[in-house]
Amino acid sequence: MYFSSNVGMYQDYLTVMNAVNELDEEYLGLHLGSNDWEYPIWVMADRLGSEEYPKFIHFEVENESKKLETYLDILPRYVISSGNSLSVGLSINNYSIIIDTPTIDLLIR
Numbered sequence: 240m241y242f243s244s245n246v247g248m249y250q251d252y253l254t255v256m257n258a259v260n261e262l263d264e265e266y267l268g269l270h271l272g273s274n275d276w277e278y279p280i281w282v283m284a285d286r287l288g289s290e291e292y293p294k295f296i297h298f299e300v301e302n303e304s305k306k307l308e309t310y311l312d313i314l315p316r317y318v319i320s321s322g323n324s325l326s327v328g329l330s331i332n333n334y335s336i337i338i339d340t341p342t343i344d345l346l347i348r
């Protein structure tokens with residue numbers, strides 16, 4: 240149902256989130272733009288309202304919510320990214336793409 244109006248994105252999200260669900264990480268970064276579709280990430284990771292790991296943290300936020308970031312000292316090993324996956328901040332921190340789809344990617348440091 241979540242993808243009924245975005246059917247073309249389903250396979251991309253499924254590919255990345257299947258890989259994410261296999262990871263044993265305490266923190267996973269989210270590198271998303273202001274209009275990117277974050278909700279399906281939480282739903283497909285079965286993390287909606289959960290306090291269990293992994294914790295999703297926004298990474299390299301470029302809008303007003305940047306000042307609310309509480310995990311500034313954490314550099315997650317994996318980052319879920321949309322759009323410009325290899326932005327300056329991701330490149331400086333030596334992230335590289337391990338799953339590349341047209342909509343969403345998974346990167347590792």
